[in-house]
Amino acid sequence: MISPIANTIFQRVINDYHVHDEINHPIKNPYExxxxxxxxxxxxxxxxxxxxMEDVVRNPNIDPNDGLYxxxxxxxxxxxxxxxxEYIDSYYLNKYMHVQPLSDARINTESPAWAIDRLSILALKIYHMEQETLREDVDSQHIDTCQQKLNILLEQRNDLSKSIDELLEDIESGKKYMKVYKQMKMYNDPSLNPVLYSSQK
Incomplete structure (x- = not known):
């Protein structure tokens, strides 16, 4: 099962990041x-x-030039x-490339990696919501509300973890199959974003 491994790594990352709590601090990935x-x-x-970064850019008093940056x-x-x-999906595509899907195999609504992406974001939501429950500068209503939200997030992580593990088991057994679409984002591509390619003329 991948979810216990992923959840443990995600918690390690969040703890490692908050040692310095600095966006530009270099990553020190401990894994091969x-x-x-x-x-x-x-x-x-x-x-x-x-x-x-998203927190910083939402500062209502941010200088417009800093906001653009x-x-x-x-x-x-x-x-x-x-x-x-997409690299994570490539790992799974390679891992299961020799699995022959069953005749009635179905495709999933999202790839394993995009589900894992949501699990990573959930880890961050859980960490930061838990921090809200530990604040001493807010009233009890704030703490209670955040604790209720935290409980839901923890339940959501359990459900998503189980779903990811079941999806990978189904792919491995041929009950489901992977079909990955590249995201094909257009806004960063100077040949596809009209504002970018118009500025080059």
Whole structure:
């Protein structure tokens, strides 16, 4: 089962990041570059840095030039995030390439890696919601509300973890099959974004 491994790695990433709590702090991935664990650590680090970028850019008093800088950083980070998800899917495509799907095999609504992407984001939501329950500068209603939300997030993680493990078991047994579509993002492509290719004329 991959979910216990992924959840453990995601928690490690979040803890590692918050030692310095600095967006530009260099990643120190402890796993071998050729492993799935390496990709999972990288994926969650990307998400964690982007989480904090999103916080910064939402400052209502941010200087417009700084806001534009962070918006462009977030766009680049989104592309790196998408690329990393596709690397994880490539790992599973390679792993299950010799599995012969059953005659009644079905395709899933999303690939394993995009489900794992949601699991990484959930880890961040859980961490930050838990931090809200520990605040001492808010009233009890805030704490109670955040605790209720935290409980739901924890339940959601359990359900998603189970679903990911079941999906991979079904792919391995031929009950489901993988079909991966590249994201084909257009906004960063100078040949596809009208604003970008118009500016080159």
């Amino acid at each position: 570059a050729s492993t799935l664990e390496h990709l999972l650590y990288l994926k969650c680090w990307i998400d964690t840095a982007q989480w904090h 962070w918006k462009r950083r977030i766009d680049k980070q989104n592309q790196v995030r998408t690329d990393t998800v």
